[in-house]
Amino acid sequence: MVLNNYREACVFALIYLNRYTEAEGWIAKMLSSGIEGNNPEQLSKRHLMMGVLKYLQNDFKGAFKHLQFTKEVETDREGWNLGIRMLNIYLTLSTEKVDLADQRINAMRKHIERTSKMRNLRKRDIIIFRILSHLSRSGFDFKETWEERKKDFALLRSKTPDCFWVPRSHELIIFDQWFEAKMNNIPYAPIFPSPQQDPEKAVDISAMEEA
Numbered sequence: 001m002v003l004n005n006y007r008e009a010c011v012f013a014l015i016y017l018n019r020y021t022e023a024e025g026w027i028a029k030m031l032s033s034g035i036e037g038n039n040p041e042q043l044s045k046r047h048l049m050m051g052v053l054k055y056l057q058n059d060f061k062g063a064f065k066h067l068q069f070t071k072e073v074e075t076d077r078e079g080w081n082l083g084i085r086m087l088n089i090y091l092t093l094s095t096e097k098v099d100l101a102d103q104r105i106n107a108m109r110k111h112i113e114r115t116s117k118m119r120n121l122r123k124r125d126i127i128i129f130r131i132l133s134h135l136s137r138s139g140f141d142f143k144e145t146w147e148e149r150k151k152d153f154a155l156l157r158s159k160t161p162d163c164f165w166v167p168r169s170h171e172l173i174i175f176d177q178w179f180e181a182k183m184n185n186i187p188y189a190p191i192f193p194s195p196q197q198d199p200e201k202a203v204d205i206s207a208m209e210e211a
Contacts, residue, residue: 004030004037004046011049012168015056016192024053044070045080051087052172056188060095063087082125083170085111089132090173093182098140105129105136123162127152128175142183153179165193 007026014023027050030037038046047069054062070084085108092101112129115121131152135145146153155163156176165174174190181188 004033004042008046008049009168015053015172016167018190020053020056024050024057027053040071044084048080048084048087048170049172055087055090055094056173060091063091067091079122079125079170081111081115082108083172086128086171086173086175090178093140101140102136105132108132122166124156124164124166124171127155127163131175131179142179146179146183167192 007030011023011026014020014026027046030046031043031050035043047066051063051066051070054060054066067084067088085104089101089104089108092098092104108129112121112126131145131149134149135142138144138148153176156165158164165171173188174192177190178188
């Protein structure tokens with residue numbers, strides 16, 4: 001399991017470098033070790049990560065397949081259950097299943113209401129849900145929603161505590177950048193902010209190549 005934790009750290013780094021094929025290879029190694037190298041929560045999380053990578057490479061069928069192996073984490077304190085729901089919404093919108101997208105957004109609302117009673121949600125997650133709710137009410141008019149929710153998008157891109165994007169979180173696809181790409185009908189090509197990192201915790205990808 002320790003080795004897989006290092007591999008997971010490498011996957012995050014590779015995603016931020018847009019090296020999706022390499023990241024997919026690392027996750028495949030983790031999943032191949034099954035329950036011997038992953039506890040149930042880690043397996044769910046890593047299937048989600050693989051689903052995201054499939055989505056980023058426009059393999060929507062592959063992304064749906066890996067979502068079937070994700071299960072709600074009972075003691076989820078990092079928002080990975082929310083990440084599962086967000087990928088489901090991205091997939092339904094990318095495959096033009098609008099009715100299903102409505103259902104997924106409503107399910108996300110119920111999840112947030114239930115979860116907020118157990119732990120504090122980040123304000124960023126609440127803002128993302130607020131935007132998605134508006135998008136649903138607008139008949140999935142991305143441009144109208146972008147104009148109407150300008151303040152919310154500004155918060156997501158600000159340095160306001162609890163609103164900015166956090167690396168190595170369930171938000172592997174940066175929501176506001178995904179939304180803007182969808183609105184402009186262009187491929188999602190994220191620009192990841194450079195996080196401040198403790199040099200002692202930096203991940204050396206090359207050192208893992210023989211693992």
